[in-house]
Amino acid sequence: MTAPPVVLAAPVARRIEHVMGMPISLALRGRHTDDGAADAAWAAVLASLRDADAVFSTYRADSVVSAIRRGELALANAPGEVHEVLEIAARAERATDGAFSVWRPELDPSGVVKGWAVERASVFLRGLSATDFCLSAGGDMVCRALAGEPWRVGIEDPHDPARLLAVVPVRDGAVATSGTAHRGAHVVDARTGAAPPAVAQVTVIATSLTRADVDATAAYALGARAAEWLGRRVGRAGLVVWADGTTTTVAAEPV
Amino acid sequence: MVNPVMPPSRVDRGTRRIVLCGLTTVSAVVLLFSYRTSTTAELPEAAGTSDTTDVGATDAAGAGQAYGTPPEASEAAAVPATGAPAGRARPAGAAYSGTVTGPVVQVKWGQVQVRATLRAGRITAVDVLRTPDENAHDRKVNAAAVPVLVRETLAAQSTRIDMVSGATFTSTGYVRSLQAALDRAGST
Numbered sequence: 001m002t003a004p005p006v007v008l009a010a011p012v013a014r015r016i017e018h019v020m021g022m023p024i025s026l027a028l029r030g031r032h033t034d035d036g037a038a039d040a041a042w043a044a045v046l047a048s049l050r051d052a053d054a055v056f057s058t059y060r061a062d063s064v065v066s067a068i069r070r071g072e073l074a075l076a077n078a079p080g081e082v083h084e085v086l087e088i089a090a091r092a093e094r095a096t097d098g099a100f101s102v103w104r105p106e107l108d109p110s111g112v113v114k115g116w117a118v119e120r121a122s123v124f125l126r127g128l129s130a131t132d133f134c135l136s137a138g139g140d141m142v143c144r145a146l147a148g149e150p151w152r153v154g155i156e157d158p159h160d161p162a163r164l165l166a167v168v169p170v171r172d173g174a175v176a177t178s179g180t181a182h183r184g185a186h187v188v189d190a191r192t193g194a195a196p197p198a199v200a201q202v203t204v205i206a207t208s209l210t211r212a213d214v215d216a217t218a219a220y221a222l223g224a225r226a227a228e229w230l231g232r233r234v235g236r237a238g239l240v241v242w243a244d245g246t247t248t249t250v251a252a253e254p255v
Numbered sequence: 256m257v258n259p260v261m262p263p264s265r266v267d268r269g270t271r272r273i274v275l276c277g278l279t280t281v282s283a284v285v286l287l288f289s290y291r292t293s294t295t296a297e298l299p300e301a302a303g304t305s306d307t308t309d310v311g312a313t314d315a316a317g318a319g320q321a322y323g324t325p326p327e328a329s330e331a332a333a334v335p336a337t338g339a340p341a342g343r344a345r346p347a348g349a350a351y352s353g354t355v356t357g358p359v360v361q362v363k364w365g366q367v368q369v370r371a372t373l374r375a376g377r378i379t380a381v382d383v384l385r386t387p388d389e390n391a392h393d394r395k396v397n398a399a400a401v402p403v404l405v406r407e408t409l410a411a412q413s414t415r416i417d418m419v420s421g422a423t424f425t426s427t428g429y430v431r432s433l434q435a436a437l438d439r440a441g442s443t
Contacts, residue, residue, distance in 0.1 A: 239404075
C-alpha cells in the first residue's frame with residue numbers, strides 16, 4: 001500500500017431515483033463514480049429496494065404484508081425476510097417496553113423495513129473498489145469513506161427544513177432521523193396510539209442503518225424519555241430535538 | 256431451562272458466524288448463572304415499568320469453558336452488568352416472567368452481553384446486547400461520529416455538507432429539501 005496522493009476536494013457524483021414514494025439519493029466519489037460498475041451497482045441497489053417494497057409495502061394490495069393483514073397468508077408461511085424484519089421489530093418492542101411496535105393494531109413494519117432494506121441494498125455498493133459512497137433513502141443513510149474525508153451529514157431542523165442543526169462526520173456507519181417534519185405526525189407511542197408531544201425529531205448514528213433506523217423510531221416513540229433511552233443503547237450516538245426547539249446531543253457510550 | 260435458547264439475534268454481516276457460535280454457548284452459560292442467581296438473590300421491590308434485572312458477575316472460569324479454547328478463554332473475565340435498574344421481586348423458580356440481563360463478559364475479541372426474556376419460566380427470546388466485533392467497530396466508527404451543533408445563526412448553505420438527514424421525507428417533500436439542492440448540484 002502506497003500512501004494515497006493528496007486529493008483536493010474529491011468530486012462527488014450523484015444519482016437520484018424515486019422508489020417506494022421516497023427519494024433515493026446516492027453520492028459516489030473515488031474510482032467508480034460514472035462507469036459501468038457504478039451503473040450496475042446502482043441498478044442492483046434499486047432492484048433490491050423495489051423487491052423490499054413488493055414484500056413489505058402497506059400501500060400495495062399485492063404485497064406479502066398486505067396479504068398477512070387481510071388474513072390470507074399465515075405468518076408462519078411468510079418468506080424469511082418477513083421473519084427477519086419482525087424479529088428486529090420484536091427486539092425494539094422489548095427494548096422500549098412496548099412503546100415501539102409494528103402491531104398497532106395491524107401489522108405495519110414500516111418503522112423497521114426502510115433501514116433494513118437500505119442496509120441490505122448497500123451491499124452492492126460495498127463491492128465498488130476504492131469508492132466512497134453514501135446512500136440515502138428519504139433522509140436515512142448508509143455511508144462509507146474508505147480513504148478520503150468522512151462524509152459530512154447535515155441534520156435538518158424539524159422546525160425549518162431549510163436549515164441545519166448539526167453536522168456529523170461519518171466514515172463507516174449510518175444515520176437515521178425520525179420525526180414529524182415533511183409528513184405530519186406518523187410515529188406514535190404504540191401503548192397510547194398518540195404521537196409523543198415532547199419530542200420533535202430524533203437522529204441516531206450507528207454502525208448499521210438497520211439499527212439506526214429502528215432506534216430513531218423507537219426513541220421518538222418514547223417521547224420525553226428519548227435521549228435518556230438512547231444514551232443507554234450501546235454504540236449509538238444521536239441528536240434529540242425537543243418540541244420547544246432545544247436539543248440534546250447523545251454521545252456513544254464509551255466501550 | 257436452557258434448551259429453548261434461540262440463536263442470537265441476526266447479525267448484519269455473515270462474517271460473524273464463528274463468533275456467534277461461541278455466543279450461543281456463552282448465552283447458555285450466562286443464563287445458567289443468571290437462573291441460579293435469580294432464585295437466591297433478594298431483590299428490592301421497585302416501582303417503574305422496567306422489569307429488567309441485573310445479574311451479578313458470573314464466574315470467569317465458567318465463561319472460559321464455554322468457549323472451549325482454554326488458552327485464550329481462560330483469560331476471560333466477567334465485569335458487572337451495567338445499566339438496568341433492579342426490577343420487581345420475583346417468585347423463585349419456574350414461573351418467572353420478565354427479562355434477565357446477563358453480565359458483560361470479557362472474551363478475547365471484546366465484550367459479550369445477552370438478555371433473556373422469560374414467560375412463565377420459559378425463555379421466549381434472547382437478545383445479544385453486545386458482540387465483540389461490534390464493539391471494536393463502534394470504537395472506530397464513533398470516535399468522530401457525534402453530531403456537532405452548528406451555530407443557530409449559521410445559514411445551512413455556508414456549511415459544507417454531503418448529505419442531509421431529515422425525518423422521512425417523501426418524494427413530494429424532497430423537492431423543497433436541502434438534499435434535493437445537493438443532488439442537483441452534483442448531477443451537473
